[in-house]
Amino acid sequence: MIPPRDLFTQSIQLSPALLMALLVIPVVGGLIGVLLPAFGYIPALDKTTFTLSGFYSLFNTAEFGTMLLLSAVSSLVSTLLAFTITVLILACYFNSPWLYRIQRLLGPILVIPHAAAAIAISFLITPSGMMSRLFSPWLTQWQSPADWLLPHDPWAISMILGLTLKELPFLLLMALGALAQADLGAKLRAQHKVAMSLGYCPMTAFFKVVLPNLYPFLRLPILAVLAYASASVEIPLILGPNAPPTLAVAIMQWFNNVDLTLRIQASAGAIMQLLLTMTLLLSWWLLEKLIKRFSYNSLINGRREYAGQLIMRFTQLLTVILLTVIMLSLMGLILWSFAGYWRFPDALPSQFVLLHWQHALQHMQTPLLNTITIGFIATFVAVILTLFTLEAEQLRARNLSNFASLLIYLPMLIPSIAFLFGLVWLQEQVGSHHAYFNVIFGHLLFVLPYVFLSLASSYRRLDPRFSYLAASLGATPSKVFLRVKLPQLLAPILIAFALGLAVSFSQYLPTLLSGGGRINTITTEAVALASGASRRVSAVYALMQMLLPAMAFLLAWFIPKLVFTKQNAAHYVSTSSTKTTA
Template sequence: MARLLFAITLAVCCLPLLPGLGGLLTSAFAFLPALGLAEASLSGWRELIAWPGLSHSLWLTLLSGLASSLLAVMLSFAILQATWQTPFWQRIARSLPGLLALPHVAFAIGLVLFLSPSGWLFRLSSPLTGDMPPTWSLIQDPYVLGLTLALTLKETPFLLLMSLSVLSQIDVHRLTMVSASLGYDRTSTWIKVIFPLWFAKMRFPIFAVVAYSLSVVDVAMILGPNTPPTFAVLVWQWFNDPDLSLLPRASAGALVLFLLCALVLIGYRFFEWLICERFNRWQFTGTRRAWLPGRHLWWPVVIVPLLVIPALFIWSFALRWSFPDWLPSRYGLRFWNQELAYVGALIGNSVLLALISATVAVIFAMGCLERAVSPRQGALPKAVIAIPLLVPQLSILFGIQVAVYSLPGQWHVPATIWAHIFFAFPYVYLALDGPWQQFDQRLIQTARSLGVSAMAAWLRIKLPLLLPAIILAWAVGASVSLAQYLPTQLLGAGRINTLTTEAVSLSSGLDRRISGLYGLMQALIPLLVFVLATFLSRVMQRRLTPHQSVATQPGANNHDAVCQSTQHKRA
């Protein structure tokens, strides 16, 4: 069964990329027989190069993507250095799922309502700044400050979550003790000893952050500048041009975006090699005392999302809210009554896609992890897992769209489901990888020695023990699916509407009440999924506590633990 799931996973995650890449290349070189373009040419590339503001758009993309990634990495390391193995870190770890459950789009809409010139922040500060809104804004500013801030605050919890498994592979306590015996303080130990190890093992998560920041479309449409926009948004606008003869220009832009991300990732890998291997004298020379900002850096990462949700909530009920009033003067349910029926249909589409994609992604991940723990079979290559994280969505999805549209019949529904599974799978796999590796295989071996079949041992012992982690991984996959914008919009052919697609479409509208309503609903659904998953996971954990306490006590007899578990199941 594991071998079959492994083969299906490879087929789902790799095979569609071939026609996707082929569709991107053929359309980039103006070979589209369906549009009457039967000969390859460089017309799309000429139009791309001639576009005014192209260099400025590329510069904005590099500035926002690299700055936000660098800030997120620095912020994550500073927080880890100050809080790891302290009671405060437990509070951080408990809050990470809730922060990750807030979708990027809902967070961006909330920032618009909070940081715009007439937003809540400037209303609260009006006693100091005056009764008129400021003339400057962090929203859609020409220096991409608001976009950089949003990406930094959203990617920091992701890097912290990925650091959990990375630091568990590094004996931080032993390294700290040895360094202290040599006269190094805690901060200097983290910078000189732990940082090189952490930085190398965090390569793929940082790759994912860099690739997303460079190619993000939905958040950049809400918070980024318009004249010109970032390059990913510019390519997206070209895709939506009603003149199909200009499609080669959009395809050429998508290919440039792909090459830009690849070059930046190669440059990052070269930078990692320089500071960690080539010019690494800084690790063993210099002062043994250092200083980094402490745990207080964590509070902006928590406080801003906490303020975003109330802003969305209040705006969705506001009828009249004049500046500089702190709160609306009139409330009402007019917009809720107006949109409730339509929102219900959107919620149904979003939840159905999330249920299917998260369930299939969990099944695929379990099959691949079961194959990985087998001593005679290889694990899923890291490159395969990283493909959905590292490849710009816009580049690969457009190529797949061209390939799908060339097929007879209507394929928008299965193509959309595939895309959600494709992008949810790596997050589910990474969420399950740690618990799967930590499972003691001797429990299964002992059960087999007692005459229990392999399938029965897996169902009676391994599955119950890993079920809490599976439930949380399913919630991760569902939240990733609920946040997908480009896959639904491109492969759904405009016929599949979700909360995310509607929230992005309405975010540029003039009515903040509608934007607040859809942003609030888009934020609450993933949060409810995480709350339900956490509750079920803790219930399962409490039910399994007696068995786990026996099996995991130092010096406990695993044979007795399995016997008790098997007898309990048979009873």
């Protein structure tokens, strides 16, 4: 029989391999599962001859080129806008307390699911939305909704707006997280102050000194944003054009079509989506090289001023506009969920009712239970695997290699529409008809990278002297892990758990594809309702999407405070009784 110490150590040592297998095998297997049907191999149809019929059908699809163009332009433009605005905000408020105030204002937006954010933005920009109501009739003279095409405009403007507003907080928080590292943040702030003491204006000092050193820490988040935007489904469904849609939306429609032969076309489309995303990632890398080459002289030319004051004023105005748009979007969502009769162009409803909440709550018990159960199980497994993998790093006294770290983020960099489609096909081949398990596994693929990203830095920064002391007193590795390390990591673990729940709650495509449409969650219901149901009921479901991750983060913030307060109280009582006895 293996001693407990060895059993625990061996289990921990196997965790990195298990984590890699859980991420790499489904993604690679899913890509293989896309390749085979794309060339005509579908056993369910008794088709085993490899042909290019799927690609012929795809290329002959009406407006296929427009689908590709919409996907490429919307993702590239939205990523460029989100990155540019992030850099401008950082440069404008770099050494100002306003930077962290903006972070606190934008931070909650990060946990809002994409579908809920898209619904909120659609309520703002529709012809009868909050934007037109605020300016009517006193400025526009409109007594009825204007005739414009937002959302679902053919130029994808509303979709670009939604993607930009949703990804901007993520990039900003990733940048602030990098600056929070003691060595990097202190170094860059010191260099920024030195540059200003040499006569450089604050904006110029940031672009010449800070940004070149900060950008390497933003590269992976930017590529993840670009990859997601190129293959997003939720936001294009709610805000994007319909005729034709983006390529990812078209693939999903072909996959769900009752005509099974369209799965060959959908599989070929998934390969084209993968190639499109890889092309965009390569284009961004080439753009980096070009900017680095052509901006080198401007970094060393000694020029102190590049219209810094004008850019700063523009950034301040842009920040106010962004925060106003976000607040109006959320306000419109809340108002519609309680609105009774609300005629245009009134800025507020004439009456507020609870009828929509009561009606929605009566019908959302099953989707709500599914959402919480699936999210909890997927996140729990992700946290356990992450903790074991990070503990294995410390037992081996070395971190995961750069290649292994890249593999962990593979589901974030490869379009989900591509490998999920293949994964579902493989699950059908092996006879996996357990829809609930398939959905949980699909969520785990996306939850795990975010949980690892959230927990890794905190675990690696643990002071090892506590573990050495416990081991010197005879504690086994399992006791050191459970009674020394985990209590110190209570707050980071809960934050990672809340983040994992937020990611799971927002998953639309894995739920729809892996569950075969049989598992309903709050997100799938919200997207379905946003396509044409009552605006008031859609608002209720979108708000529920926001409330669930908000409650998770609230508990993650409150529980450590409660635990540490009780521990301090118990320690105080124990100390007082000892003194009284003495």
